[in-house]
Amino acid sequence: MALSVPLSRPTLRVGGGSAFYVRQHYTLMKYTPVLLALSLFLTACSHHDAEFTKQIPGVWKQELRSSTNTLTIVPDGSFAFSRFTTNADTTFTNAGTWMIRDGGIVLTATTRSGAHPLSLGVLFKADIIHLDDHTWVFKMDDGHTNSFIR
DSSP states (O other): OGGGSOTTSOOOOGGGSOHHHHHHHHHHHHHHHHHHHHHHHHHHHHHHHHHHHHHOOEEEEEEOSSEEEEEEEOTTSEEEEEEEESSGGGOEEEEEEEEEETTEEEEEEEEEEESSOOOSEEEEEEEEEEEOSSEEEEEETTSOEEEEEO
16 A cells, blocks of 8 residues: 555645544534533532532421421431321321432332321432521422421
């Protein structure tokens, strides 16, 4: 192959390599801002997730008209959710695991007891809107905003 190119014909090397190399470099540069923005977004999410994971353990209460909900979140990743009603026939407890992910919380029930407990599986999935030492405001999948207090 080398013998087929006359020695008198100069070979041009623009950009230090082949056209493939230039196009590959251009493509990488084209998507760099998108990759950087995605990286910053994911870093921000993981930072919030770490903060929420530190802040959320404890006993949270929700006073309703005819019942009180108590959610105990333990740092080891377990939880217990109890509903105490004015009618003792509907008092129950669900327990299971919790996880913070992408700025939200997921509670998965693995056990249940009492009269008419909630079903097993994903019990609660919500985006965390606000969380401090006394108040936790969250938005459910159906769009409703709700809260617990300590």
